[in-house]
Amino acid sequence: MRGIGILLVGCSVAALAACTGTIGDNPGPGSDNDDADGSCVGCTESGIQIVASSRFPRLSHAQWENTIVDLFDLAAPTGLSASFASDPLGGKSFDNNEASLSVSSTLWADYQTAAEEVAMMVTGDPALLAKVVPSDLPSDPAARRDAWIEQFGKRAFRRPLSSDEITLIGGVFDQGPSFYATLDPFTAGVRTSLEYFLQSPHFVYRAQLSADVSDNQLITLTSWEIASRLSYAVWDSMPDQQLFDAAEAGALDTIEGLEAEVDRLLASDRARATFRRFHDQLWTADQYDNLTSKSETLYPDFDPAIGVDMRGELERFVEHTVVDNGGGVRELLTSRTTFVTPEIAQIYGIDPATLGPADAEGFSRVELDPAQRGGFLTLSGFLAWKGTAAQPDTILRGVFVNLKVICQELGEPPDEAMGAQLGSEATNRERVNALTGPGTCGAACHGNYINPLGYAFENFGALGEYRTTDNGVTVDASASYPFEGGAQSYANAVELSAVLAESPQVHGCFSKFWVEFGLGRTVKDDDQALIDLIAAESQAGASVKDMLRTLLTSEAIRYRLATAPEDQ
């Protein structure tokens, strides 16, 4: 169960201020970012600011796994990364955040073992070996060796190798027969070289070695580096041959060529997993797998395993809305098409006997009642996850929407507020309001920001089922929220979702998370222009695909910021 401390802050003006943070101020181009000569550091022609990032973002474990599949054309992942030392994500939204990815001694040992296992596997299987050793290599042993190193190395390192590199790797290759006497000399050399390739920093990191610095402290990435940025953003894996060919031909150096490849990647079947992964991680749907227990009185048939299906429902909702129907933020917040198992159908008040054909995992497509539901916030998983044993978890629902949908930062409750117990008022809303609402110590955050969003979901019980009464009293799900553009009122979750769907704050928030995901790093203040660019398109109705396309065809993909001497 998520342990998010909910949020009361102290009863002070400072606390009120602390409750109202948003994405940091944007200094704007040409302000604090000017060089001594007045040129704008990191500025691009389009107005986007290039933000400092790592030259060596390490492959995440998922990226390692996918890259191995693609590099060796495997039928399926090896699963070896499951035993890798874990990365401390520290609450970051996505597993590809460069700040969390380092190589400790434990992980280094894991990489070493995995490299040896993969090398053994590939060279021990003639079919796999044939995939990495073309049949048209020269017959002369030395030429054959160098040709193999050159062509395999280009794929493993995701760029051409230098002649020096080929020579050095050839030295390791030539020792292969002494290490693997039972293999033919060439295969022995391949095996030893594979062990090296998979441990080299040029494989483990998506190294950006380009070094020519422009007046604005910008470094133009090479085509190969751009190709890697694109493929890891969309596929979480290495470039395919077509993308490599585009890089080699210089096609990615033109906007037309870049757009063509981005469109191809986004249209690919593999991209479906990206959209699933983004939303799954952003909304922490993995928590659905471990639903807390529900009241045996109210939910005698409750089985925690339903949480796994709820996660499956969300996956299908996202795929259908974003991938199949080209939906955007509005559709994610308002669509009523979802996919249910018979058990989930009952939560929605749908007779399982009326369900249509099911997919292989037992999910059938349904249309939810427009008077009750609209968008992912009204789906079973979110509501059940943010539900106590017997009641809606009003506070946690409100916190989630603040943090994950609106990007409204919130403070934390004072320690003395811990363990506060609800009173005996008639309804859940009344109990929550009595403890944290206006006139209480929690008014600043709860009263203004958290509770109003949470109340919108009072029509949904602890398992996400719809209800019109609470303890015999008609449910009141109405509230008002102070958006940046002004307070907006709503009568229930459907109306709230519609309000959120039109909110510039929400479109900006969603765009911010896509920048974080697409660039694999924490968003900084100087990213605001880029976020605004994507948010404007989203507000105008762009699909999620188009939002990602805008990011991947922007100058943020083509440049990196040179490192300031004081940062070295």
Place this chain on the structure above:
Amino acid sequence: MKRSLSPLAGRHAPSRRRFLRGLGGVAMALPFLESLGPKKPARAAEGDAPPFAIFVRQGNGVAQATFDGEPERFWPSFGPGTPLTTANLSAETDRSLSELADHASKLIFVRGCNFGFPGNGCGHSGGGNQVLTAARVSDNPSGNLSLSEGESIDNRIVRELGQTGDEPLTLYAGRKYGYLDEVLSYRGAHDLRGAEQSPYNVYMDLFGLSTVDPEELEAIRLRRQSVNDLVRSDMQSLLGRTDLSKFDRDRLQLHFDSIRDLENGIICGLSDGEVATLEQIQANVGNDDFIEDVIRLHFDVLALAMACGAVRSATLQIGSGNDGTQYMVDGVKQKSFHKISHRIDSDGDMGPPIPDADILHSKIDRKLLGLFKHLLDKLASYPMPSGSLLDCGVAVFTNDLSNKWHSYDNVPFILAGSCLGALQTGVYVDAGDIAHNKILSTIGAAVGCKNGNGDPLDDFGDSSLPTGRVDAIVTPGF
């Protein structure tokens, strides 16, 4: 298109032993056996094991007396200053620390230790940031994302007493939630170390080649050295660039320092049955129902690691940053420990009360102390010239909070072991409301760390905190 798993994968992480078998190791089936009990290392070092420290962290505070009337259920009823004996500790049947009575003469109870700094928006995170670092909590990030502004004591021990590139063992038992997981071990400011959930992975990383015969081992060593040399060359080329950011340079340096050649040293290992036990739990390392088994197995591997001198410090974090584990108590799977510690059925600050939550909290304290006893039993089972492995180092049971109120005052430090006589054992002391950096300095000094003057470590933690050690537990002359 969904990808299915290859033959190499499965529900469990693939076994590295598969690789060893492929090298010519014995490819026999490994039957599941009960642990055969402690095994001496296959080729044990002569003399005592080098001093070490193992830090075990429980979350959510302990059920000690609170200002709102909850009674004392943790500390003994007899006061500080009373020598600890098996008899007097066993008699404390209503106090959790009685679980450790068998080892009374080796124990050191220290109360009166306080964290030096407030949290920054999340009591659990702020406590976790400080418990082994005695450093400030970051201003940014804040809340559950807050980080420590300094290294942890386990890192200091290995950095000072280990070899270049050595890292402490950083272990974790329980599920990771993605909200507040690892909290304990820091390489430096903001540099949180990831923790390993699987005792099998820990064992294989340390001792995976223990069953390979010497000739094969030498062949592996030569091959790996050849590969390592070229990888090192790649790394040095990158580190030689003048246009690296500090972030990149530090990361690359960490990687470079991690590259190790295989050493033809003394090899230790567990029995095949014990290793099979480790392997069998792989699939359930994040499952609440198996957390107690995982903890015991982590302790088994830790004890072996210390006996073999494989590492000088280690941490085991039990549960996430606010431990939501649903422990079994009295045969019943309870609500999340985090909720029990709040006394309400909510992870937040309000909710319906949990009946007898204070008693449940105490029972969980007992359970975890009982598991800590398993570690002490294991350490005591390895004979050493000075007594046992337990006498060579110190095992520490502590918490990132003191009680249900997320307080940072009177955080318990329960030690066992003397570090070869550096610490006085069988004592119960009240340190007197000190900043807890002193207890960390005391432990670091006992293991062998020095301050800048070459004297026993006494200035660990933030520089604003008073220096010194807890003299009441330091053996005169050490």
